[in-house]
Amino acid sequence: MYVPPPPPPPRSLARRLAAPVATLAGVVAAFAYVGAVDPNEPGHYPVCPLLRFTGIYCPGCGGLRSAHAFAHGDLPAALGANALAVVGYGIFAVVMAVWLIRAVRGVPMRLAVSPVWWWGIGAVLALFTLVRNLPFGSALAP
Numbered sequence: 236m237y238v239p240p241p242p243p244p245p246r247s248l249a250r251r252l253a254a255p256v257a258t259l260a261g262v263v264a265a266f267a268y269v270g271a272v273d274p275n276e277p278g279h280y281p282v283c284p285l286l287r288f289t290g291i292y293c294p295g296c297g298g299l300r301s302a303h304a305f306a307h308g309d310l311p312a313a314l315g316a317n318a319l320a321v322v323g324y325g326i327f328a329v330v331m332a333v334w335l336i337r338a339v340r341g342v343p344m345r346l347a348v349s350p351v352w353w354w355g356i357g358a359v360l361a362l363f364t365l366v367r368n369l370p371f372g373s374a375l376a377p
Contacts, residue, residue: 245341246341248339251338251339251341252335252338252339254338255331255334255335255338255344256335258331258334259331259335262327265302266302266305266306267306269299269302269303269306270302270303270306270307273303274299274300274302274303275300275303280299283295283296291364291368292364292367292368292376292377293364294319294360294363294364295317295320296317296376296377297316297317297320297376297377298316298317298320300312300316300317300377301313301314301316301317301320301321301377302320304316305321305324315374315377316377317377318375319359319360319363330346363375
């Protein structure tokens with residue numbers, strides 16, 4: 236007769252919080268670095284190759300300037316540099332909050348994004364790129 240093994244003992248709170256806290260620490264460190272090293276001064280960061288060779292703004296163009304302004308609490312400047320990046324910061328904050336709450340409660344975090352969402356995200360990025368490179372969308376250009 237088969238007897239299933241006993242379930243593993245529950246993980247400690249510190250062990251459950253290790254991954255989300257480490258992720259958050261990495262992002263905070265990256266924002267601290269970008270906040271300290273100004274991307275508005277030439278020579279600190281590489282130039283976007285797409286912008287350099289074609290003159291077309293990619294969806295990430297202005298992202299470092301946006302992160303720098305966001306780290307300094309200047310939300311209008313962050314939105315002006317890359318509005319989509321600021322939306323991404325908000326989405327990241329919500330996901331991190333959910334992840335931390337679930338870790339405290341002992342509920343595993345699983346992000347299963349369906350292909351429809353990935354296509355939607357790609358469409359938003361493509362539309363953002365197109366609009367920011369057209370004359371009427373110049374407010375979205377960095």
